Amino acid sequence: MNIGTxxxxxxxxxxxxxxxxxxxxxxxxxxxxxxxxxxxxSDVAKLQFIGMARRFNFSIEECRELLAxxxxxxxxxxxxxxxxxxxxxxxENKIKELQSLKDQLxxxxxxxxxxxxxxxxxxxxxxxxxxxx
Amino acid sequence: MNIGTxxxxxxxxxxxxxxxxxxxxxxxxxxxxxxxxxxxxSDVAKLQFIGMARRFNFSIEECRELLAxxxxxxxxxxxxxxxxxxxxxxxENKIKELQSLKDQLxxxxxxxxxxxxxxxxxxxxxxxxxxxx
DNA sequence: TATGAACCTTCCCCTAAAGGTAAAGTAAAG
DNA sequence: CTTTACTTTACCTTTAGGGGAAGGTTCATA
Numbered sequence: 001m002n003i004g005t006x007x008x009x010x011x012x013x014x015x016x017x018x019x020x021x022x023x024x025x026x027x028x029x030x031x032x033x034x035x036x037x038x039x040x041x042s043d044v045a046k047l048q049f050i051g052m053a054r055r056f057n058f059s060i061e062e063c064r065e066l067l068a069x070x071x072x073x074x075x076x077x078x079x080x081x082x083x084x085x086x087x088x089x090x091x092e093n094k095i096k097e098l099q100s101l102k103d104q105l106x107x108x109x110x111x112x113x114x115x116x117x118x119x120x121x122x123x124x125x126x127x128x129x130x131x132x133x
Numbered sequence: 134m135n136i137g138t139x140x141x142x143x144x145x146x147x148x149x150x151x152x153x154x155x156x157x158x159x160x161x162x163x164x165x166x167x168x169x170x171x172x173x174x175s176d177v178a179k180l181q182f183i184g185m186a187r188r189f190n191f192s193i194e195e196c197r198e199l200l201a202x203x204x205x206x207x208x209x210x211x212x213x214x215x216x217x218x219x220x221x222x223x224x225e226n227k228i229k230e231l232q233s234l235k236d237q238l239x240x241x242x243x244x245x246x247x248x249x250x251x252x253x254x255x256x257x258x259x260x261x262x263x264x265x266x
Numbered sequence: 267t268a269t270g271a272a273c274c275t276t277c278c279c280c281t282a283a284a285g286g287t288a289a290a291g292t293a294a295a296g
Numbered sequence: 297c298t299t300t301a302c303t304t305t306a307c308c309t310t311t312a313g314g315g316g317a318a319g320g321t322t323c324a325t326a
Contacts, residue, residue, distance in 0.1 A: 016312080034320085034321060035276090035320080036321075037275090059312090060312070069256065077249075077250060077252055077254075077255070078248055080256055082247075084241065088235055088238050101190055102225060105220060112213065112217070113210055113214075115210060116210075123213055126182050126203070136303070148286085156283095168292085168305090169293090169303060
């Protein structure tokens with residue numbers, strides 16, 4: 001099938017699918033006479049797989065690893081779980097960081113009247129170099 | 134002072150400070166004979182201000198706004214608070230998104246034995262197109 | 267068969283916020 | 297005068313594609 005159909009079936013844009021072909025992530029057969037890419041059902045399954053992994057915040061390079069595991073009938077589930085646990089910890093750290101950021105900003109905002117006077121504890125704090133330790 | 138000193142005093146890299154000059158965020162006096170940038174104490178204060186705002190996840194363009202408010206003796210604290218509240222909501226949304234992502238990945242990981250067998254619920258789920266609704 | 271719509275191709279520039287490196291100029295110290 | 301440290305501009309790289317131009321292909325229709 002043509003790239004447009006493959007894109008529709010996998011829920012990606014043609015731009016994205018073409019990009020994946022260019023970086024060697026999912027390279028379909030390419031008709032030599034027309035130059036058109038020709039995607040198989042199996043290619044579409046992989047595109048869907050990648051789409052899901054991307055939605056789970058896996059990077060392209062991580063997707064490449066996952067795809068290799070996905071295609072390897074002899075892989076151990078241990079390898080996949082390791083990658084997943086790493087990703088979970090990464091997300092946890094990001095959450096903690098953002099939580100701390102939010103707390104500090106909330107604290108600043110709480111001290112600011114938000115009226116038409118120029119006094120502003122937020123700017124004072126920013127210029128005093130406070131916050132984040 | 135030279136850019137290296139200004140960078141050290143503001144806790145930024147020279148690369149970053151030079152970048153801020155290039156995009157017109159903080160443009161110091163530039164000595165016409167040597168071509169060297171010459172930073173004042175006031176410039177350094179602004180660099181510190183921007184450094185802090187960046188650490189609070191404000192984008193460069195938001196920093197530009199904050200800097201204008203910072204330099205405006207007649208600004209109202211309302212403007213600053215509005216920008217800050219927007220940023221807080223933005224961070225809250227990001228946290229929720231990541232939390233949901235983490236929960237789903239944790240659920241997948243919990244179902245995976247992580248042994249040397251090929252059975253892997255994580256890959257099964259990814260290829261089934263489940264997750265995220 | 268001709269034409270037009272809809273699709274496809276490659277190619278190049280754009281994003282945010284710098285980091286890395288190269289080639290060359292400047293300044294201060296010995 | 298030379299070494300060393302510092303600075304300058306300039307160009308390439310990063311992530312994961314998006315936008316759009318110029319031109320080729322395929323299919324439907326008159």
